[in-house]
Amino acid sequence: MTRLIYFAWIRERIGKPEEELELPSDVTTVSDLLHWLRGQGEGYEAALQQPKIIRVAINQEHVEHREPIAGAREIALFPPMTGG
C-alpha cells in the first residue's frame, strides 16, 4: 500500500486529504501514477486534468514526473506552491 496525500485544490477536487492505495504493478513512474489516478473517478479527473502542472513529492522531497515511484512510502500531489 502507498500513502497518497493531496493539498490545496487537488485535495478539494479529489474530496479527501489522503488515502492508502494499492497501485497496479504497471504504475512505475510518477507520470504513470498521475495517468492511472486520473481514471479513478470524477474528482480525480477534475483534479488531474492538466497533469503537467501537478507537483509531486516522494517521501517529502520534490521529484520530476519521469522518476520511478518504487520504494515510495508517501507520495504527495499538489499545485505549484504559493507560500512566502
Added chain:
Amino acid sequence: MSVAPLIRIQAEDYDTSAEIARLTSGRGDVGAVVTFSGLCRDEAGTLAALEIEHYPGMAEAEIARIAAQACERWPLTGLTAVHRFGRILPGQNIVLVAAASAHRQAAFEAAHFLMDYLKSRAPFWKKEHRVDGSTGEWVEAKDSDEKAAARWR
C-alpha cells in the same frame, strides 16, 4: 564553520526583533543582519483573510534544504526562517527570513536567495477569503517567482 539554520513553521505570530536578537546576542562577530518580512495584503480592500495550507514535515524539510544551500554558498553567522500557516489577516505577518553575516553583501544575498527559493519550492498554498463573504480562489503561482529562483542557479 558550519551554521545551523533555525526553521520554524507555526500558526502563531513571531517577533522580528526577538529573532534578530537571537542572531546577534552574546557575540561580536556579526556585522550585518538582513531581514525580509512578508505580510498579507488587503488587495485594495477586497481581501478579508488568507488561509495558508502547508505540508507538515515537508515544509520544514524543504526550507531546511534551501537554508543549508544558503549556508554553503555564503559565509553566514546565522540564518532564520519562520513561516506561518492558518488564517492570516491583512497587515499580519506571513514569513520572516533573517540572515546574519560579518558583512552586508552575504546577508543581503542569502536572504534574497532563501526567499526566492522558498516561494517556488516550499510546500505552502494560499487561499483567499473575500470581504463580501465568498471564498475566493487559490492564489495562482507566478512565472516571475519561478524565474526569480532560476536566477540563482
